[in-house]
Every structure is written in C-alpha cells, then in structure tokens.
Amino acid sequence: MKEKAQLQFKKIDEYIPYGVWTISILSVFGSLYFSEVMSLAPCKLCWWQRICMYPIAAIMSVAILKKDNKAFMYVLPLSIFGSLLAFYHTLLQAGIIKETLISCTIDGAVSCANKQINWFGFMTIPFMSMVAFIGITALCGIWYYNQKTSVKVTKK
Numbered sequence: 001m002k003e004k005a006q007l008q009f010k011k012i013d014e015y016i017p018y019g020v021w022t023i024s025i026l027s028v029f030g031s032l033y034f035s036e037v038m039s040l041a042p043c044k045l046c047w048w049q050r051i052c053m054y055p056i057a058a059i060m061s062v063a064i065l066k067k068d069n070k071a072f073m074y075v076l077p078l079s080i081f082g083s084l085l086a087f088y089h090t091l092l093q094a095g096i097i098k099e100t101l102i103s104c105t106i107d108g109a110v111s112c113a114n115k116q117i118n119w120f121g122f123m124t125i126p127f128m129s130m131v132a133f134i135g136i137t138a139l140c141g142i143w144y145y146n147q148k149t150s151v152k153v154t155k156k
Contacts, residue, residue, distance in 0.1 A: 013069070016143045018049060020075060020136050021060035024113060027053050027132045045089040049129045052082030054121035069147060072140040079136040093124050 023037065031050055034040045056075050063071030091097045 013146050016070065016139050016146075017060060017064050020072075020139050020143075021064060023055065023132050023135050023139075024057040024060055025119060027091070027129065028057050031129070040125075045085060045092070046125065046129075048134075049085050049089070049103055049126070052078045052085065053132070072143045072147075075136065076140045076144070079140060080132050083130055083133035083137055086126050086133055089126035090124065091131055093126060116123060 031042070031046070031053070035042055056078050059071060059074050059078075059113075062068070088097065
C-alpha cells in the first residue's frame with residue numbers, strides 16, 4: 001500500500017513544476033498585457049508583485065530543463081512574499097486598509113488604491129495576483145511535502 005502511495009506522489013511530483021511554471025508564465029504575460037496592450041500603468045505595489053513573479057517564471061524554466069527537484073526552495077520565499085504583498089494590495093483596494101499607511105502616489109505614480117480593473121465586481125489585478133501567488137505557494141508546499149515524505153519512505 002505504501003508503495004502505491006509513493007508511486008502516486010512520484011507521479012504528482014512530475015507535474016507540479018509544470019503547474020508552477022504555467023501559473024507564473026500566465027501571470028507574467030497577463031501583467032505585460034495589462035500594461036503594454038491595455039496601457040494600464042502599474043502602481044508601486046504592482047511593481048513589487050512583478051519583482052516577485054517574474055523570477056519565478058525564470059527559475060521554473062531552468063528547473064524544468066535541469067530536472068531540479070529542489071526548485072521549490074527558491075520559489076517558495078518569492079511566492080509567499082508576493083502573496084502577502086498582493087493580499088495587502090487587495091485589502092487596500094477594498095478600502096479595508098487606508099492608503100495613508102504606505103504612500104503609493106510619489107512622483108505622480110498611479111495610486112495603489114485605484115481599481116483599474118474590476119471584473120465581476122471583485123476581480124481586480126491584485127486579487128488575480130494573489131490567487132496566482134497562493135496557487136504557486138500551495139503547489140510548492142505539496143512539492144515540498146512529497147519530497148519530504150519520499151525521503152522518509154526510501155530511508156526505511
């Protein structure tokens with residue numbers, strides 16, 4: 001029974017890097033679409049979220065090519081920090097947190113509290129970013145757990 005579970009974890013581990021890579025690539029191209037095609041200027045918090053997301057796409061591209069089973073260790077800190085930024089940004093746009101905590105309008109930049117997109121009444125750019133970062137964090141957590149449990153099982 002343990003061997004069957006081990007085999008299933010191995011199968012899942014083969015696809016997790018592709019899931020992380022897909023989410024990050026879609027996020028990168030989505031952010032570029034919003035800024036370059038739709039001409040929506042990113043605010044300061046959007047830039048910080050991009051700083052977290054763009055390296056994930058590059059790291060996962062190399063990890064897939066090199067078959068690096070430990071890439072989650074590099075991606076996880078970026079995804080956790082990015083999800084916290086996106087969560088804060090979502091609360092800011094929802095009006096739960098006031099913009100006076102962090103000034104986003106220095107040098108004529110776009111206000112972080114400004115909703116440039118509001119699809120279905122709740123789906124804003126930082127909300128989409130938060131969902132992507134949480135998805136990446138969850139996949140990396142599963143990847144880490146599978147790596148940890150497969151090491152324990154093979155040591156017996």
